[in-house]
Amino acid sequence: MYTLVGFLILLSSVSSQFIRESDIEFTSVGIKFQPQNPSEFLSTLFVGSLLTCSQSCNLNRQCRTFNYDSLTLQCKLYKSDYTTGTIASASLSSRVGALAYRPSYYFNYNQTCGLCEQYRYLICSNGTCQCPLGTFWNGQICLNLLYNGSQCRMDSWCRQDLNLTCIQRPICGTSICSSTHIQSPTTYSTGVNPLSVSTNDFNGDNKTDIVITNLGNNTVSIYIGNGNGTFKSQRMYSTSSYPSSVATGDFNQDSKIDLAVTNSMNYTISVLIGNGNGTFKTQRLYATCYVPQQLITQDFNGDNKLDLITISYSSDMICVHLGYGNGTFTTPPKLFPTGGSLPISLVTAKFNQDSMLDVAVANYGNNTISVLFGYGNGSFQTPPTIYSAGSGPRFIVTGDFNGDTRIDLAIVNALSNTIGVFIGNIDGTFQSQRVYPTGGVGPTQLIVVDVNQDNVQDLIT
Numbered sequence: 464m465y466t467l468v469g470f471l472i473l474l475s476s477v478s479s480q481f482i483r484e485s486d487i488e489f490t491s492v493g494i495k496f497q498p499q500n501p502s503e504f505l506s507t508l509f510v511g512s513l514l515t516c517s518q519s520c521n522l523n524r525q526c527r528t529f530n531y532d533s534l535t536l537q538c539k540l541y542k543s544d545y546t547t548g549t550i551a552s553a554s555l556s557s558r559v560g561a562l563a564y565r566p567s568y569y570f571n572y573n574q575t576c577g578l579c580e581q582y583r584y585l586i587c588s589n590g591t592c593q594c595p596l597g598t599f600w601n602g603q604i605c606l607n608l609l610y611n612g613s614q615c616r617m618d619s620w621c622r623q624d625l626n627l628t629c630i631q632r633p634i635c636g637t638s639i640c641s642s643t644h645i646q647s648p649t650t651y652s653t654g655v656n657p658l659s660v661s662t663n664d665f666n667g668d669n670k671t672d673i674v675i676t677n678l679g680n681n682t683v684s685i686y687i688g689n690g691n692g693t694f695k696s697q698r699m700y701s702t703s704s705y706p707s708s709v710a711t712g713d714f715n716q717d718s719k720i721d722l723a724v725t726n727s728m729n730y731t732i733s734v735l736i737g738n739g740n741g742t743f744k745t746q747r748l749y750a751t752c753y754v755p756q757q758l759i760t761q762d763f764n765g766d767n768k769l770d771l772i773t774i775s776y777s778s779d780m781i782c783v784h785l786g787y788g789n790g791t792f793t794t795p796p797k798l799f800p801t802g803g804s805l806p807i808s809l810v811t812a813k814f815n816q817d818s819m820l821d822v823a824v825a826n827y828g829n830n831t832i833s834v835l836f837g838y839g840n841g842s843f844q845t846p847p848t849i850y851s852a853g854s855g856p857r858f859i860v861t862g863d864f865n866g867d868t869r870i871d872l873a874i875v876n877a878l879s880n881t882i883g884v885f886i887g888n889i890d891g892t893f894q895s896q897r898v899y900p901t902g903g904v905g906p907t908q909l910i911v912v913d914v915n916q917d918n919v920q921d922l923i924t
Contacts, residue, residue, distance in 0.1 A: 485583065486563040487517045488545075495553035496530045498543040499610055505540040517560055524583060524595050527607065528561045542597060544607050566603045609640045612917050651686060651694060655679025663711040663720045666741035676706035676724060683709060683724060687741045700735055700743050704728035708758040712769045715790030725755035725773050732758070732771060736790050749794045752782035757808050762786075763820055764841035774806040774824060781809070781822060785841050799835060802847045804828030808858045812870045815891025825856040825874050832856060832874060836891060850893055854879035862911040862920045875901070875909040875924050882909065882922055 498504060505526055510516050513531045516538035520526040523540060528548065530539040534556035541548070545561035564584070571578040571585060571592045579585040579592035584605065586595050594605035599620045608622045615621055615629040621640035631638045654677025665672040670690040675697075676683050681704055684697035703726035714721040719739035724746075725732055730753050733746040752775035763770045768788035773796075774781055782796040803826025814821040819839035824847075825832055832850045835843035853876030864871045865886055872885040872893060880903065883896035906924040913920055 485521045486565065487521065487560050488563050489513075490550070490559040492558050493553055493555045494559050495551055495557045496528055496539075496541065496543075496545070496559045497549040497551065498528075498541050499547050499549070500543075503541050503543040503548070503607075505542060508538040508540070509536050510538045511536060513558060513560070520560070520562065521583070524586075525597060526562070527564070528559065530557065530559050532557045542607060547607070547610075564604050564606075569604050572600065572605075611640055611642060613640050614638065615640050649693065652697060653677060653684050654682045654697075654699060657684070658706070659708045661709050661711050665720050665737060667719070667739055672741065674709055674711065674722060676702070676709050678705055678707065681706060681726075683722065683735070685741060685743070698742070700746070702726055702733040702746060703731045703748060706733070707756060708773070710758045710760040710771070712760040714760075714769050714786060714788075714792075716768070716788050721790065723758060723760060723771055725751070725758045727754050727756070727776075730755065732773070732784065732792075734790065734792070747791070749784060749792055751784065751794070751796055752780050752798065753777040755782065756806070759809065759811055761811050761820055763811075763837060763839075765819075765839050770841065772809070772811065772822065774801065774809050776805055776807060779804060779806055779826075781806075781824065781835065781843065783841055783843075797841060799843045799845055800847070801826060801833045801835075802849050803831045803833050806833070808856075810859050810861050810872075812861045814870050814887060814893075816869075816889070817891075821891065823859055823861075823872055825852070825859040827855055827857060827877075830854055830856060830876075832859060832872065832885070834891070834893065848892065850885060850896070852876060852896060853881045853883050853898060856883070857907050858909045860909050860911050860922075862922075864920055864922075866919065873909060873911070873922055875906045877905050877907055880904055880906060882906075882924060884922075 516531040520529040520540050525542050526540045528541045528543050528545045568584045574592050576587035585592040594600050598605040609620050615638050618628045621627040626642050627640040629638045630641045656679035657675045658678045659676040661674050662671050670688040672688045673686040681702050682699040686694035688694050702724045705728035706724045707727040708725045710723045719737040721737045722735040732749045732751045735743040735746050737743050754776040755773040756776050758773045760769045768786040770786045771784040779801050781799040784792040784796045786792050801824045805828030806824045807827040808825040810823050811820050819837040821837045822835045830852050832852050833847040835847040837843050855878030856874045857877040859874045861870050869887040871887045874883045880901050882899045885893040885896050901924050910923045911920050
């Protein structure tokens, strides 16, 4: 790591009568500077000394960092703050300098222009001393406008010329500059008490459609997408009692998307075969375990046919229905104990890298998660491996949160208002949870997404 090692006080008086007194700090030799964005480059000058290069930066109100090469006599000026760019090794003739911006330089901020007319760090704007173009006031000094992913408090802190605005991150209560814009919502009528939602292409037009379960009137609603972010009015299909979760897939291998729905009050799964035009056949019911919750479809026995897996909230079981590939499924299901109490959410992935799908379950009742390794034949390890979670684990997801290409787990703990992250080991086991406060009360859902486009997965709850 390279640091600024010295400083030189410069006082320069020029024909414009601006007073340009600055602290200039330098790195050791053998260092070069690269800005975060090419637009931060100002100009290249050819001057005879490091001192002259320093003065050239000091005379340019936009300049904050410079790079001088005593061999080529090149003096490169940058808008960038020293801390926001990249510092790298270079030839011994290269050295980096930066202006030190101190709060004491900004005592006259927002005062009358007479106090800053001959001053480097502030300009006269609308009768008062304000930050120069390309900078913002952070309460102490004027800083350069921020790029994507930088923490902010308001839009004026961000590079709005790059379409960046200050967007709040719900997970930790902070905000970042981002090009992601959320428009005002468009509302669509649903059934009574909509609960679970999924997306797929139900009519084969390569546009995303939506399905929602309606707990209060025992239906699912289908919304056909127009391809421009809008949807046609709902079309309803009957399910059984209290449809709680929906999964989509091609269950009969006809290249048309079908639906499967868990019905929590009469312990069944509804399967609705798709016609390929956005409509569905009447449901077929399969008996499943007690009070089924989240439903997932995957191929758990390696026969290239989709299977169904759910969890029993009341009997603490994982319930597996193997698919025949013709739209029908085995019943009753295979049962595997979770080892926990009141399992409410599950996720599937290959935790131990053996090409067989495994299962992880959030157990709301005893504050644990269960991990069951799959055997590749539709069966799972018993007893499961148990890990301690926070209070009231409500939802579980997978991701790679530390960039080691191994699967990690994250849960949202509804009663302790935290997120728990379990880093995965190469053998499919997990480290103890690392806890992060959500900043909100009673979180129930968790999404994995790269919010700030830095190729690192983030969590939103």
